Amino acid sequence: MNRVSPSSIAEVVALIGDARNQSESLWFMGSGSTTQPDGRTLVSTEKLKGVVDYRPDDLTVVVRAGTTLAELDDILREYGHTAVLPETAPNRTVGGVIACGVSGYRRHRYGPTRDRVIGATIVTGYGEVVHAGGQLVKNVTGYDVARLVTGSYGALGFIAEVSLKLWPEDLAPRTVSVEDPASIRRQLYQPIAALEIEDGGFVYVSGPQDPALGGSASEGFDWPDPIDESVVVAVNVPARLVGEAVRQVRDVGATRFVAQHGVGVVDVGWNEIEESQIVDFRAWAESAGGSLVIRRHGQLNASLSRFGSAPETLDIQRRLKELFDPDRVCNPGVLPGGV
Numbered sequence: 001m002n003r004v005s006p007s008s009i010a011e012v013v014a015l016i017g018d019a020r021n022q023s024e025s026l027w028f029m030g031s032g033s034t035t036q037p038d039g040r041t042l043v044s045t046e047k048l049k050g051v052v053d054y055r056p057d058d059l060t061v062v063v064r065a066g067t068t069l070a071e072l073d074d075i076l077r078e079y080g081h082t083a084v085l086p087e088t089a090p091n092r093t094v095g096g097v098i099a100c101g102v103s104g105y106r107r108h109r110y111g112p113t114r115d116r117v118i119g120a121t122i123v124t125g126y127g128e129v130v131h132a133g134g135q136l137v138k139n140v141t142g143y144d145v146a147r148l149v150t151g152s153y154g155a156l157g158f159i160a161e162v163s164l165k166l167w168p169e170d171l172a173p174r175t176v177s178v179e180d181p182a183s184i185r186r187q188l189y190q191p192i193a194a195l196e197i198e199d200g201g202f203v204y205v206s207g208p209q210d211p212a213l214g215g216s217a218s219e220g221f222d223w224p225d226p227i228d229e230s231v232v233v234a235v236n237v238p239a240r241l242v243g244e245a246v247r248q249v250r251d252v253g254a255t256r257f258v259a260q261h262g263v264g265v266v267d268v269g270w271n272e273i274e275e276s277q278i279v280d281f282r283a284w285a286e287s288a289g290g291s292l293v294i295r296r297h298g299q300l301n302a303s304l305s306r307f308g309s310a311p312e313t314l315d316i317q318r319r320l321k322e323l324f325d326p327d328r329v330c331n332p333g334v335l336p337g338g339v
């Protein structure tokens with residue numbers, strides 16, 4: 001498989017321009033944790049690393065797409081800041097996380113990643129450089145292209161740089177083991193996270209001990225190990241239905257799961273599962289107003305749709321693809337409905 005590693009935005013512009021002229025399609029790659037399709041040129045961000053502009057007093061940073069989460073954390077730690085990106089995936093890239101629109105467990109308190117993307121520089125399928133948003137936390141002019149590309153999976157263009165709003169790191173963080181994270185969460189004012197896994201629950205807090213918590217506390221954030229089974233799905237349901245989703249997950253014999261109470265996301269992994277069970281589980285999630293996205297197919301038939309039923313916004317997604325990448329150079333087919 002042909003692989004190229006541009007080291008500047010100008011090189012990305014040239015690559016996309018050439019691919020367009022030759023009617024070829026490209027596949028953008030961060031750390032490569034997502035399976036890449038065969039037969040396309042991979043455009044890796046491995047040489048697009050580092051911070052472009054860090055303004056600690058404004059709590060903003062502009063970072064290149066190929067910077068890993070660990071590298072960004074190391075830089076921000078000096079000022080006691082965090083970009084609140086996923087906690088258990090240090091080798092993934094900022095570009096990959098933004099392209100997938102993935103949030104970390106601290107979303108319960110700090111909101112989704114999309115809310116912290118205040119600017120982006122992308123190269124569209126025309127080979128044009130677009131600077132969207134900026135470094136102002138309040139920026140109300142024009143279309144919010146930076147948020148639009150968050151979760152676009154690279155279908156609208158190559159994400160070269162992103163501008164992120166930062167938070168001060170939590171002081172005196174603690175992990176408390178509890179039996180019922182769902183009810184403890186409701187008794188507290190905005191805990192950082194309330195997670196349930198196969199054999200227990202955890203509430204994550206900061207500051208002085210709260211007597212309402214009970215349980216046994218340890219210092220720092222002790223996050224669950226990443227779900228690394230052969231089949232991995234992410235179930236998204238309305239937050240009030242997480243308890244029901246957990247019952248469903250237990251019924252289908254998950255090897256591991258992490259349910260985010262108060263958020264509505266349940267990540268589930270199996271070493272073995274029948275395809276029909278995934279289909280039934282997806283039907284339940286969709287009937288509840290949610291979705292089931294297959295992150296890793298494992299032994300499941302590759303033709304089993306990654307996203308499930310087409311979303312109501314499919315037509316809008318098609319029109320956006322047509323606007324940003326009419327010749328289908330950038331990750332064609334990555335979105336639902338083959339967009």
Ligand SMILES: Cc1cc2nc3c(=O)[nH]c(=O)nc-3n(C[C@H](O)[C@H](O)[C@H](O)COP(=O)(O)OP(=O)(O)OC[C@H]3O[C@@H](n4cnc5c(N)ncnc54)[C@H](O)[C@@H]3O)c2cc1C
Nearest residue numbers: 028030031032033034065092093095096097099154159234
């Ligand atoms: C459909 C889907 C849903 C997922 N859902 C979750 C989830 O809910 N939680 C979770 O933890 N993980 C999820 N993942 C896994 C995801 O791959 C990782 O979370 C991670 O964010 C990827 O980081 P990476 O650096 O390995 O990127 P890669 O795996 O290399 O790339 C991930 C995706 O982003 C695109 N991409 C990468 N860099 C750029 C760039 N600079 N510009 C444009 N596009 C780019 C790639 O083409 C690919 O589509 C999902 C993956 C997919 C494909």
